[in-house]
Amino acid sequence: MGHKEDLLEGAKRCLLEKGYGRTTARDIVAASGTNLASIGYHYGSKDALLQQAFLALTEEWGDRVTPPEGDGGAPELPADPYERFHAVWARLIAAAEASRPVWKLQTEVVTRLDDDEKLRDAIKEPQREGRLGIAEGMLGIDPAAEPEKARVAGLLCQALATGVMIQWMVDPETAPSADDLTAGLKVLMEGQ
Numbered sequence: 358m359g360h361k362e363d364l365l366e367g368a369k370r371c372l373l374e375k376g377y378g379r380t381t382a383r384d385i386v387a388a389s390g391t392n393l394a395s396i397g398y399h400y401g402s403k404d405a406l407l408q409q410a411f412l413a414l415t416e417e418w419g420d421r422v423t424p425p426e427g428d429g430g431a432p433e434l435p436a437d438p439y440e441r442f443h444a445v446w447a448r449l450i451a452a453a454e455a456s457r458p459v460w461k462l463q464t465e466v467v468t469r470l471d472d473d474e475k476l477r478d479a480i481k482e483p484q485r486e487g488r489l490g491i492a493e494g495m496l497g498i499d500p501a502a503e504p505e506k507a508r509v510a511g512l513l514c515q516a517l518a519t520g521v522m523i524q525w526m527v528d529p530e531t532a533p534s535a536d537d538l539t540a541g542l543k544v545l546m547e548g549q
Contacts, residue, residue, distance in 0.1 A: 361399040363389040368410035373458040377407060377465050408479040411466060418459045419487065422449045423494035434497050439539055445495045447535035449518060453525040460522045488515050 358366070367389025371380040382403040386393055400406035434441045470477045488511030489500040495514060500507035517538070524532040533541075 360389075360391045360395040363391050364395055364399055364406060365410055365413060367391070368406050369414055372407065372410055372414060372462055377411070377462060377469060380407060404475065405479075408476060411462065412480065412483050414459055414462065415483075415487070418452075418456055419490060419494065422452050422456075439543065441496070442542055443535050443539040445514075446517075446521070446538045449495075450521065450525070450533075450535055453522065453529070453532070456522065457526060460526055464523070464526075484515075488512055491515055491518075 364385060367387075368380070368385045370388045371384045375384060382393055382396055385391075385396065385403065385406065389395075396403055396406055400409065435444055466476065466480070489507050490511070491514045492498040492507035492511040493500055496510055498507045498510055521533055521538070
């Protein structure tokens with residue numbers, strides 16, 4: 358790896374260990390084995406590097422919770438919508454404990470957005486793209502073929518994922534399971 362990649366990996370480690378607000382340029386340099394000048398040369402600033410590292414971590418999380426692809430390239434998901442919903446959320450919840458550092462970081466980043474317009478601007482478009490990625494990767498909806506369907510499905514899944522993961526961070530013993538979420542969906546959809 359070159360300095361640019363080393364810096365990104367070091368910044369990702371620092372974000373997960375120290376958080377966004379407590380990570381310094383010197384921390385990143387120590388974690389990456391590079392030098393301070395490399396940050397400016399490759400990323401322009403420590404903040405720009407941290408933004409890239411944060412986005413990379415959230416993208417990696419998405420890749421971990423996305424169902425594996427079938428022969429046709431789309432994720433292998435059950436045909437029944439309730440079984441599909443259950444399968445997606447079982448996979449996400451199974452990764453909850455391993456995902457804790459990423460969600461802790463995301464929670465910290467959200468609390469900074471009112472005071473950091475550059476950070477907010479940096480994550481707006483990736484968040485929009487992430488919604489479409491969720492729709493495609495987790496539900497098998499092709500955003501190019503069905504853009505509105507992918508957009509609204511991605512919005513719902515993104516909102517659910519945030520709420521579910523925060524509940525798992527607060528109290529894993531009472532946080533929802535895939536069974537709970539599927540039963541709740543049935544109540545909403547069927548009045549049962």
